[in-house]
Amino acid sequence: MINDKEIVLTEVMNHEYSTLLRTAQSYVKDVMIAEDMVQEAFLKAYEKFDSFQQGNSLRAWVFRIMINQCKDYLRSYTYRKVSPWEDQWLHVVQADQQNPLAIMVEKEDNEMIHEAIGLLQPNYHEAVQLYYFKELSVKQMSSALHMNENTLKTRMKRARDHLGQCLSTHKEKVYSA
Template identity: 25%
Template sequence: MMTLEERIHRIQQGKNSEFEWIVEEYKNKIYTLAYGYTMDAYMAQDLTQEILMKVYQNIRSFQGQSSFSTWLYRVAKNQCIDWIRKNKRRIDHTILEDGEREFRDLRPSPEEKAIKEETNQRLYDALGQLPERYRVPLMMFHFQELSYEEIGKALGLPSKTVATQLYRGKKLLREKLLSKKGDDMPWTVLL
């Protein structure tokens, strides 16, 4: 079994077939990051493709001075920021699609599925209202299960800043979720 470093070296030497492994290994994490910036499933899918193309085009520049995932997240973050700049008007008027979610249980009952979809929709709606500086670290921490240090490296921030942003983001998210009257969802479990 090849190590990640061996795969990257083979890709850098022109063995492009190895890139499929990179795609399979990282596409869901990249999608989650892209979704954190776009808050739209279809836009996030398109952006994920753009990011993977950018990684493919620039993988020869990876020197191994940081971990591959850190380098990949930097490329992804920069591509997301560029995309946001180009599509600012489009994002400001985006309504969330009720598309498939990446984080669903395997074969839930119809009732569980409906409850989970409603919960996810409310959560994503509330996340979409948060400023980007809180939304993206929250999604990276909770959905990708990255550490403060990994998030900091990916976003170019000190770990303490990430901790502060996560704390403030959770607080804002909690306020948004608990502020709806008549909402009987158990949000405190999530927060």
């Protein structure tokens, strides 16, 4: 018999799986391991569902579990001693009606932005991921990270400043070459 927690978690999984996967991949830098992190996060959410405090955002709670799962993995012996397999063949580019030059420019811009985000300090990276990619409000981020809202706003400002600086430096290099 399906109970309420299965229904609620299934709904979160159906709506948030792709964003959870992208976030996990930004942490662990490997698609297959990211899939494992998301699956383990849902298993842990299922097991610990009774400890979820009503009134809080379930979505933010699941993201917090997944982020902690990724951090634990990055601290683990397995990650530090085994080099991950590069799964470049899994990346499939879908062509659309744009011209090839526009597709290439957009792809390079996206890669540059993701690379710049990946180089952020972990605290800034986490704030950017939750705010821009998970679309959590500052209040939701505050409850998920157990942090003051003003601290998060400061981190977001510093992250934006750093990203702007990195991207403008990169563009200067490209156009001067």
